[in-house]
Amino acid sequence: xxxxxxxxxxxxxxxxxxAIKKYTTKELFNDLKEYKLDTIPGTRYDYSPVVAxxxxxxxxxxxxxxxxxxLLNEMILQxxxxxxxxxxxxxxxVDLVNSYTDEGDLVITPPISMTGAGSALTSTIPDLNRYxxxxxxxxxxxxxxxxxxxxTDKEEDDDYGYFWKLGxxxxxxxxxxxxxxxxxxxxxxxxIGFTVMxxxxxxxxxxxxxx
Numbered sequence: 001x002x003x004x005x006x007x008x009x010x011x012x013x014x015x016x017x018x019a020i021k022k023y024t025t026k027e028l029f030n031d032l033k034e035y036k037l038d039t040i041p042g043t044r045y046d047y048s049p050v051v052a053x054x055x056x057x058x059x060x061x062x063x064x065x066x067x068x069x070x071l072l073n074e075m076i077l078q079x080x081x082x083x084x085x086x087x088x089x090x091x092x093x094v095d096l097v098n099s100y101t102d103e104g105d106l107v108i109t110p111p112i113s114m115t116g117a118g119s120a121l122t123s124t125i126p127d128l129n130r131y132x133x134x135x136x137x138x139x140x141x142x143x144x145x146x147x148x149x150x151x152t153d154k155e156e157d158d159d160y161g162y163f164w165k166l167g168x169x170x171x172x173x174x175x176x177x178x179x180x181x182x183x184x185x186x187x188x189x190x191x192i193g194f195t196v197m198x199x200x201x202x203x204x205x206x207x208x209x210x211x
Contacts, residue, residue, distance in 0.1 A: 003027075004050055004113065009178070012110070021111040025058055028114060045153040045160065049175060050118035053163070057117035068115035075142075080134035085123040087116045096122065099179025100200045107179025119177070125197060128184060132193030135186050147171055147188075176201060 003023045006016040028051070057068040064071055069087050077085055089096065089109075099107040112120040123131075137143055149159045149166055159166040164173055172185040181198040 004031075017111050020113045023113045025054065025114050028054060042151070045151060045156070045158070050113070053118035054114050056162075057115040061115070068117055076131075076134070080127075080130045082123070082127040082130050085121060085127045085131075087112065087120050087122075089122055097199045099177065101178055102201050107177065110177065125195065128182075128195040128197075129193070132184070132186055132195065135193070136188055136191050138188060 003016075003019045006012045006020060009016070012020070032051075060071055061068055066074075072087070076082070096109075099109070101107060110119065135143055135146075146162050146164065147166060148161055150162065151160045152158070153160065161171065164171040169189065170185055170187045172183070174181070174183045176182055176198075178201050179199065181201060182195065184193070184195045186193045
């Protein structure tokens with residue numbers, strides 16, 4: 001999608017941002033109909049930071065007949081006590097850390113597109129600590145299912161679950177925008193977790209915390 005292609009672009013114009021904000025799930029599915037696959041599904045791993053989460057959010061909304069934001073609050077944020085994690089940030093909330101490119105340029109937070117499942121959460125380190133503690137609950141069938149291997153990348157010898165990279169004794173995810181980076185690693189058997197946030201784009205220029 002030419003619209004989503006501008007989502008994390010530092011040079012996105014006001015016109016681009018308005019188009020992103022107005023972009024709908026219906027438009028996403030129309031764009032996907034035009035996409036030409038170049039490989040057999042299920043044979044090659046490729047990460048999608050926005051499209052895949054939005055498709056899953058659409059499925060969840062259809063099954064539960066609730067908005068993604070409602071499901072997020074009811075099933076995770078409230079249960080984990082994450083009071084400072086949200087999709088929508090009010091204009092008067094000014095205690096947000098600025099984000100920068102590797103060259104030191106200020107990055108403006110991109111507008112929320114569709115449900116926001118792929119790129120819209122804001123959080124804090126204390127809340128991420130609460131989230132990791134929430135993930136230690138091995139009696140929760142949802143958390144068990146979350147760690148089930150769904151795909152093995154034979155070329156890289158990596159296992160993947162529901163947006164998690166599974167490492168046997170741990171599972172992790174990392175990501176960011178052009179101006180922020182976050183790593184989260186959970187070791188459930190040891191009840192240990194690590195999270196690191198950077199307000200610059202270090203995703204492809206720094207080593208993995210596992211190293």
